[in-house]
Structures are given as C-alpha cells and as structure tokens.
Amino acid sequence: MSVSLTSGTTTFALARALRQIPRITVVTNSPRIADLLQDAPAEGQTVLLTGGLRTVSDALVGPLATAAISSLHVDRCFMGVHGFSIEDGLSTPNMMEVEVNRLFLERSNSRVLLADHSKWGTKGLYRIAELDAIDTLITDDALLPADVEAIAEHIQDLRLEKA
Known part of the structure; x- marks a missing residue:
C-alpha cells in the first residue's frame, strides 16, 4: 500500500503509528515525517520525500515538490488542514502549500482528512479544495450534533473518535 501524508502535527502523529506498518510506501512533503520514518522498525518500508522549498510550517513546496507529486499515484492521502467548513472547504493560511496539497488529493484513490473539532469553521486565507473532495473525515467527538449532520x-465516511 502507498499513502501520502501532508505536513502538519496531526499527520505527524499518524506517522508515528505508521512506523509499525511493514511494506508500506509513504510519500510526504514533510522533512519531520520523513526523519521519523527513516529508521522505522517495520520491514520493507519506503519513504519518498518530495523535495522543494521549506515553508515556516515545515512543508516542502514549489516546482520540485509539485513535479514529484504529479508523477506519483498513491492509494490513500492523509491530509491535515488549518481549517475546514462547508462554505470554504479545506483551507490553509499558506499560499505556498495550496498547490502541493491539491496535488496530493488529486493523485490518490482515497482522501482522508485528519482534523480535530477546533478546525471546524476555521477559515484559512487559501482554499485547497471543496469539502466534498474528502472521502473520510477522522475527527474527535466534540463536534456539535448539528455540525456532524451538516458534515x-x-x-461519505465520518468517524468520530473519543477526545
């Protein structure tokens, strides 16, 4: 299986769990995630780092990153965001990360958003994609029932985990 992980604290937490998964290929634009996985104990794990210009939020972006991601296809993308809402979809305050994040979504069979309830209703300056671009949302159970219904x-697949 191949997965992509965008940069961010939530995807970094997921990367910790992926260290135990054998024979998985992880594509990331996060040097922190790549460093974490490079000495993973799981057998046959492959890590691909996109390259590019490093942003303040530890994401590799720009033409090198987009060229690398454009040439790949992964089974599942795991994405963290600054905010998400019905009106504004997935968003980020970082203009440089938008194109890379869009490509991560486009170049995958399945798209998973990892975001706690505090990201709901938060609007970054730049839209990555519509909310409908996501197949699965994994969040905590602190969302209001009306928000759960709207989301x-x-x-398609909304998973509420214990906070």
Missing part, C-alpha cells in the same frame, strides 16, 4: 451531507 455528513458532504463526506
């Missing part, structure tokens, strides 16, 4: 109209 479920746009995302």
